[in-house]
Structure formats: C-alpha cells, structure tokens
Amino acid sequence: ASPDVAGDDLPKQKHDYQSDVARLRKIVVNSLYSHRDVFLRELISNANDALEKLRLTALTERGMLEGAEQLNITIKAVKDEDGPGRIVITDTGIGMTPEELTKNLQGTLAKSGTTEFLQKAETSTDTTGTGNLIGAFGLGFYSSFLVADKVYVASMAAKTSKNPEPAQYVFSSSAEESSFEVYPDPRGNTLGRGTEITLELKDDALEYLETFKLTDLISKHSSFSSSFPVYLHTQRLEDVPVDETEETPEAESPAPESDDDDEVVIEEATEPAKEEAPKTKTFMVDEWVQMNAQAPLWTRDPKTVTDEEYEAFYAATWKDNEKPLAWHHFTGDSGSGVSFRAIVYIPSHLDESYWREGLEGSNKDLRLMVKRTFITNSLGEDALPKWASWVKVVVDAEDLPLNVSRETLQSNKFLKQLKSIIVRRLLQSLTRIQKEDKEKFDQLHATYGNVFRLGAVEDTKNRDTLATLVRFPTTQRNATSLDDYVENKKQGQKQIFYLADMGKSESDLAKSVFVEKLHARGYEVLLLGQPLDEVFVQNLKRWKKLPFQDVAKAGLKFGDEDLDAEEEKERQKELTEEYQPLLDWLKKEASEVVRDVVISNRLVASSCAIVADRHGYTANLEKMMNANNNPNKGLMHDFAKKAKIMEINPRSPLIEGLLKRVQQLPGEDEERDLDAEDELREVASVLIDGAMVRSGFAVNDSNEFFTRVDRILRRSLGVSETAPTDTTVKPAPPVDPELPTEEEPEEEPFPFMKPRMEQPPAPQWEVEEIDEDGNPVNPPKSHDEL
Numbered sequence: 001a002s003p004d005v006a007g008d009d010l011p012k013q014k015h016d017y018q019s020d021v022a023r024l025r026k027i028v029v030n031s032l033y034s035h036r037d038v039f040l041r042e043l044i045s046n047a048n049d050a051l052e053k054l055r056l057t058a059l060t061e062r063g064m065l066e067g068a069e070q071l072n073i074t075i076k077a078v079k080d081e082d083g084p085g086r087i088v089i090t091d092t093g094i095g096m097t098p099e100e101l102t103k104n105l106q107g108t109l110a111k112s113g114t115t116e117f118l119q120k121a122e123t124s125t126d127t128t129g130t131g132n133l134i135g136a137f138g139l140g141f142y143s144s145f146l147v148a149d150k151v152y153v154a155s156m157a158a159k160t161s162k163n164p165e166p167a168q169y170v171f172s173s174s175a176e177e178s179s180f181e182v183y184p185d186p187r188g189n190t191l192g193r194g195t196e197i198t199l200e201l202k203d204d205a206l207e208y209l210e211t212f213k214l215t216d217l218i219s220k221h222s223s224f225s226s227s228f229p230v231y232l233h234t235q236r237l238e239d240v241p242v243d244e245t246e247e248t249p250e251a252e253s254p255a256p257e258s259d260d261d262d263e264v265v266i267e268e269a270t271e272p273a274k275e276e277a278p279k280t281k282t283f284m285v286d287e288w289v290q291m292n293a294q295a296p297l298w299t300r301d302p303k304t305v306t307d308e309e310y311e312a313f314y315a316a317t318w319k320d321n322e323k324p325l326a327w328h329h330f331t332g333d334s335g336s337g338v339s340f341r342a343i344v345y346i347p348s349h350l351d352e353s354y355w356r357e358g359l360e361g362s363n364k365d366l367r368l369m370v371k372r373t374f375i376t377n378s379l380g381e382d383a384l385p386k387w388a389s390w391v392k393v394v395v396d397a398e399d400l401p402l403n404v405s406r407e408t409l410q411s412n413k414f415l416k417q418l419k420s421i422i423v424r425r426l427l428q429s430l431t432r433i434q435k436e437d438k439e440k441f442d443q444l445h446a447t448y449g450n451v452f453r454l455g456a457v458e459d460t461k462n463r464d465t466l467a468t469l470v471r472f473p474t475t476q477r478n479a480t481s482l483d484d485y486v487e488n489k490k491q492g493q494k495q496i497f498y499l500a501d502m503g504k505s506e507s508d509l510a511k512s513v514f515v516e517k518l519h520a521r522g523y524e525v526l527l528l529g530q531p532l533d534e535v536f537v538q539n540l541k542r543w544k545k546l547p548f549q550d551v552a553k554a555g556l557k558f559g560d561e562d563l564d565a566e567e568e569k570e571r572q573k574e575l576t577e578e579y580q581p582l583l584d585w586l587k588k589e590a591s592e593v594v595r596d597v598v599i600s601n602r603l604v605a606s607s608c609a610i611v612a613d614r615h616g617y618t619a620n621l622e623k624m625m626n627a628n629n630n631p632n633k634g635l636m637h638d639f640a641k642k643a644k645i646m647e648i649n650p651r652s653p654l655i656e657g658l659l660k661r662v663q664q665l666p667g668e669d670e671e672r673d674l675d676a677e678d679e680l681r682e683v684a685s686v687l688i689d690g691a692m693v694r695s696g697f698a699v700n701d702s703n704e705f706f707t708r709v710d711r712i713l714r715r716s717l718g719v720s721e722t723a724p725t726d727t728t729v730k731p732a733p734p735v736d737p738e739l740p741t742e743e744e745p746e747e748e749p750f751p752f753m754k755p756r757m758e759q760p761p762a763p764q765w766e767v768e769e770i771d772e773d774g775n776p777v778n779p780p781k782s783h784d785e786l
C-alpha cells in the first residue's frame with residue numbers, strides 16, 4: 001500500500017527530467033551499487049545543510065524558527081505489513097517551496113565536465129573509485145535511488161517576510177521513470193517546517209529496516225555528518241511492574257517531536273506471574289536515541305580521538321572517500337582575544353579542477369564555526385593563497401559573538417590572522433612529514449610538487465620553506481632537494497646548474513648537448529621538465545647564495561677555471577687562434593640566427609650547439625613566447641630571439657674538417673670555384689640548423705632544411721642532385737554519402753575512476769598553543785621550527 005504522502009487519488013503535475021539527468025541517475029545507481037550504504041550519509045548531510053541554512057538566515061530574518069522550535073534530524077524505519085517497508089528521514093531545516101522542490105531535486109547538469117563524464121562512465125567497465133562521484137557531481141539526493149524504488153520528499157519552507165504562508169508540498173519520483181511529480185501534500189501541514197524524505201525500499205534493500213543496521217551505518221559514516229542532533233527511532237521491550245488497582249501506565253517516549261504514527265504497541269504479559277513476584281507487563285517502548293551525542297570531534301582532546309575517527313570525520317565533512325594523507329589538530333589563541341580549535345587536513349589527492357581554476361585563491365573547504373555553529377566557508381579577501389587553497393580546515397572560535405553577520409566578520413581582526421595561522425600550520429605539517437616520513441613525503445610530493453613550486457613563486461613570505469619542499473631529478477639522482485644539491489657541489493662551484501625544457505622527460509634532458517661536459521666531469525645538473533620549473537628558478541634566483549645557471553645559456557662557469565694549469569690556458573688561446581678563420585666564416589654564414597660563434601667549453605662529443613645569451617630566450621622560453629600568440633611582441637622580442645651564440649667543439653673531427661675546407665678557400669685575388677663554395681655553404685647551413693634542433697630550438701623553415709639535407713645525402717651517395725622523384729599518386733575514390741557504421745574504439749577511463757593507492761595511517765599530532773602569528777607558545781621538543 002502507498003503511504004499517505006502518495007496521495008494516490010490526487011491530480012498531479014508531471015515534469016520530465018532532462019534526458020541527461022535520467023542517464024546520470026541510471027549510471028549512479030548501476031555503478032554505485034556496492035557503495036549504496038552512502039545514501040544515509042548523503043541525506044543526513046543534506047538535512048544538516050538545510051538546518052545550517054536555516055540557522056544562518058534566522059540571524060537576520062525574524063520569525064523563521066516558528067513552526068518547529070527544535071533543530072534536529074530524525075530517522076525512522078517503518079515495516080509495513082502489506083508493503084515493502086520505508087525509511088523516513090525528517091529535518092526541521094529551511095525546507096523547500098514547491099518551486100524549489102522542482103528545481104533543486106531534479107538535479108542539474110550545469111557542472112562542467114558532466115557530459116564528458118557521462119560518456120566515459122557509460123563506456124567504462126571500471127567502477128572503482130566512483131564512490132567519490134556522488135560528492136564530486138553533487139548527486140547527494142540521487143543516492144536515495146540506490147536503495148529506494150520510489151522516493152517522496154515532503155517539504156514546508158520556513159516562514160519569511162517574502163513567503164509568510166508557506167504550504168507543504170510533495171516531490172515524488174520512482175527510480176525508473178523519466179518524470180517526477182510535485183503536488184500539495186494530501187496530509188496537509190504536518191511538518192511545521194522542514195523536509196521529510198520517505199524512501200520506499202527496494203526488495204533487496206530491506207536490511208536497512210533493521211535498527212542495528214541503521215545504528216551501524218550512522219555510527220560508521222554519519223556520526224560526523226551533522227552538528228545537529230540526529231535521532232534514530234528504536235523500540236525495545238520493557239518489563240514494568242503493574243499495580244492492578246492503577247491504570248495501565250503509558251510508556252514513555254521522549255520523541256523529539258510528536259509523531260502521529262507513533263502509537264505505543266502494548267503486548268500482553270508473557271507469563272502468568274508467580275505469587276511472590278510483583279506482577280509485570282511487557283511493553284514495547286518507543287524511543288528516540290540520539291546517535292551523535294558525543295562532543296564535536298574538534299572540541300575533544302586529540303589524545304582521545306582515534307585515527308579512524310579523524311578519518312571518518314574527514315570523509316563525512318568533505319565527502320571524500322579517500323583517506324587524508326595527514327592532519328594537524330591544535331588549539332590556539334589569536335592574540336586578539338579569540339581562542340579557537342582547529343583541524344587542518346591534507347587530502348591525498350588534488351581535485352582535478354585545481355589547475356583549471358584561476359589563480360585567485362578561494363577555499364570552499366574551510367568551515368569556520370563560532371561556538372560549534374557553522375558561520376561561513378569564505379574568508380573573503382583574506383582567502384588562502386592559491387597554493388594552499390586545497391587544504392581542508394575546520395576552525396571553531398570560542399570568543400566571537402554568535403550573531404556576527406558575515407559582513408562584520410569580514411572586518412574582524414581574527415579572520416585576517418586566520419589565514420596566516422592556517423598557512424603556517426600547514427607548512428609545519430608538510431615540513432614535519434618531509435623530515436620524519438620519507439614514504440609519505442614521496443606521496444605528498446607526487447601530488448603537491450607543482451603546488452609547492454607555485455607557492456614559492458606566489459607566496460614570497462614563505463618562499464624559502466616552500467622551495468625546500470620541492471624535489472628535482474638531476475643528472476645523478478632522483479628526487480633531489482635544493483639543499484641536497486648544494487651539499488653535493490664541487491670545490492669552486494659557484495652556480496647551481498640546471499637545464500629546463502618543459503614537457504621533456506628526465507632521460508631526454510639528460511642526453512642534451514648542454515649537460516654532456518658537466519656530467520662527464522662529475523658536476524650535477526638539475527633537469528627541469530615540469531611546467532612551473534623555469535618560473536620557479538627565475539623567481540628564486542639563488543639558493544644558499546648560489547645563483548641558478550641555465551646550462552643552455554652563456555655565463556656557464558665550472559668554478560675550477562682558476563685552478564687550470566697555465567698550459568691549459570695557453571692551449572685554449574692557441575685553439576682560438578687556430579680556429580679564427582672558421583669562427584669568422586661561420587659568423588657570416590650564421591648571422592641570421594646567432595650573434596656570435598665561439599669555441600665551446602661545454603661540449604664533449606657533440607660538434608656544436610646554440611646557447612642563449614644571458615638576456616636571450618632559451619629554447620624553452622622561445623617555445624613559450626611563440627605559443628603566446630601575440631603578433632606585437634615588439635623589438636625586445638626580436639632582440640631576445642637573436643641573442644644566441646653558436647659554440648663549436650674543436651675536438652670534433654667534423655669541425656676540424658670544416659676548418660680545413662674553410663682554410664682552403666681561395667683568397668680575394670685568386671680564382672674562385674663558386675660551385676664548391678655553395679656546397680660548403682650548404683654543409684655549414686645544415687650544421688647550423690642541426691645545432692639549433694639539437695639545442696632545442698626550432699629551425700625557421702623545416703621543409704627547406706630537409707630539402708638541403710636531402711641534397712647533401714644525394715651528393716654523398718653519388719645520386720644525381722636534380723633527378724626528379726616520380727610524384728604520380730592514386731586519386732581518392734568518389735564521395736561516399738553513407739554514414740560510418742563502425743563503433744568508436746574504447747577510450748581510457750577517466751583518471752579519477754582509476755583505483756588509487758591505499759594510504760598508510762597518518763601520524764597523530766600533538767596539541768599546541770599558538771600566538772597571534774601562529775607561533776607556538778610552548779613549542780614541544782619534537783616540534784620543527786621553520
């Protein structure tokens with residue numbers, strides 16, 4: 001039988017779901033079957049949101065609390081004798097008008113990436129990790145359909161000046177239908193205010209009717225989902241002595257609110273009582289048991305909180321099914337008279353939208369409470385910097401007035417201090433992990449390595465601490481910090497050598513002409529292939545007083561030049577004199593692309609390379625400038641582009657050969673062989689362009705470059721340079737009007753649907769007192785000062 005809320009005989013307004021919504025619902029239900037326990041957490045958390053909204057709005061809107069005085073959530077399982085069984089979840093929150101029922105509950109697909117997601121989810125068989133999908137796509141209410149065939153949402157909006165006479169309406173929908181209905185509640189106004197969700201359970205979900213199952217679910221997943229009391233309806237048998245002269249006593253039912261269905265069931269006494277024992281009767285007693293009676297987690301002494309509780313609190317508060325990497329629970333006194341408690345969590349993954357969003361910092365994941373009441377999740381203009389904006393924080397201030405409006409809060413000194421307190425605490429946690437737990441730090445760096453680079457660029461105050469956290473591959477080892485690098489420098493070395501080429505792998509970078517001599521001589525070179533690397537070193541400029549030196553740029557010094565023997569210097573001088581004719585000749589030939597040609601001190605096996613002048617573009621920078629499609633890059637751009645130097649390796653036989661040929665060229669008044677000269681020029685041009693390519697630059701006209709290469713190859717093979725290639729080709733068949741029928745190849749599943757690594761348990765932090773600037777008042781011995 002349908003529950004009363006169904007109003008079977010009523011005329012109802014039908015609405016169609018958007019077609020994508022119906023698809024989405026199906027995917028959610030199919031892919032999340034094994035996670036279906038989450039439905040209760042999602043509904044409790046929605047109820048909590050509605051209560052928080054009410055409490056916040058009621059600060060400025062009088063009379064809103066009329067209708068239902070208590071702010072709470074109740075859950076009741078109803079076993080129907082002639083029906084499947086229902087779970088009813090009721091809150092006395094802000095409620096919804098019929099328009100809101102229609103708009104809010106049909107779900108929106110406005111979130112970016114949803115359509116893409118749908119396609120991937122439908123073609124993928126991999127459903128691991130989809131537990132997060134619910135939170136990520138705002139599908140909270142949809143999770144009802146994981147366990148219910150039919151869902152009724154009765155709601156009565158709070159009374160406001162704009163809506164002084166709210167009415168109770170019902171939204172109903174079944175799991176399969178592509179439409180939903182909204183109609184006036186046939187029972188009238190039973191709620192006073194708030195929302196009641198009735199789930200008509202699927203046949204295979206009847207286990208959720210059992211009290212122990214609900215108790216287990218709530219304590220496992222939802223005890224932290226609400227800061228308002230959550231009551232579960234329970235029944236127990238109780239023997240009560242009866243005085244036959246008195247009337248049958250009423251069983252007590254401390255229900256948080258009256259409930260018409262809640263008639264107390266009274267059973268007959270089971271055994272005829274013995275004479276001496278007082279007569280008893282067994283009653284079925286209805287009770288509402290509060291499921292979250294414990295003090296909120298952040299107010300507790302961390303010594304009494306288990307890792308599991310910290311993890312459950314994190315999962316419930318931020319709807320993230322992956323365990324956090326670490327957390328820091330502390331109390332503090334802001335100095336401006338506000339004492340507070342806080343937990344800072346480091347998630348084990350970055351939201352995929354992090355890098356897509358703009359650079360202005362915002363933090364949706366901060367929950368600012370005053371005396372356990374949620375106030376806001378926005379620090380406004382005192383928002384965390386972008387690099388730290390992913391951190392998840394609960395802060396509860398004791399000494400702020402409860403009725404602060406968000407506006408007055410913005411001008412409160414405490415808020416300004418909060419930003420630096422959180423950042424400082426976060427940095428302390430990160431530094432501590434770096435020092436104490438290598439394995440965890442590796443995970444941290446894999447996720448946040450680029451965030452640390454960004455931070456070092458963005459946050460000048462914390463630049464050094466953030467830079468300490470960054471790791472680089474080098475020509476000698478992996479995961480090297482700047483401090484490690486400096487420790488490993490050679491005698492006399494006064495520069496930190498690096499090679500930057502965005503997007504190149506370490507092994508490609510390690511093969512570059514620019515590092516060959518450094519590597520051969522045993523110097524370490526940082527290999528920078530990450531997008532933010534070059535900006536990072538340019539902002540940092542130096543580390544431990546050593547300047548960064550791009551090994552693809554002029555100015556490279558090994559630092560032991562002064563230690564060279566006199567004859568070594570003499571040899572260098574001789575070489576320059578010997579090669580002067582070639583240097584002069586090449587300088588003319590290469591004048592289009594370089595400013596000068598010199599004898600190299602950085603090449604070992606390669607014949608030549610193009611290095612950027614101190615103020616010129618490196619190949620990496622030139623690529624970025626070219627990609628930045630601004631036609632008016634101006635004079636400086638042209639200047640920077642030309643600011644290159646060609647270096648030749650006098651030990652290379654190719655260069656020796658070229659020198660000989662240049663020396664043999666006839667003098668001014670001798671007879672010239674123009675063909676031979678052209679040939680030599682062509683060889684030189686291929687050498688120059690080859691050096692460009694080998695050094696990471698693009699050649700001006702690659703097609704023309706390869707035509708020249710082709711000509712030289714023909715010459716060396718003795719093939720005619722002018723013999724044409726047969727260029728006849730078979731034309732394509734005529735136009736085909738038929739549409740293709742072949743299926744699309746299956747694509748890789750979305751990255752966030754792939755399984756993620758299990759995280760080891762995070763360490764527990766001690767509680768510390770901190771002052772106005774976030775400095776510990778009595779720093780414990782184990783504490784790392786930054």
Ligand SMILES: Nc1ncnc2c1ncn2[C@@H]1O[C@H](COP(=O)(O)OP(=O)(O)OP(=O)(O)O)[C@@H](O)[C@H]1O
Nearest residue numbers: 046047050095104105134135138139140141142195
């Ligand atoms: N118990 C409720 N009381 C009042 N409004 C509700 C309630 N449950 C849901 N809503 C409304 O319906 C909207 C959609 O709910 P849904 O759970 O699908 O998404 P969400 O809560 O916005 O996102 P998420 O659950 O992922 O955080 C909510 O934003 C809210 O406006």
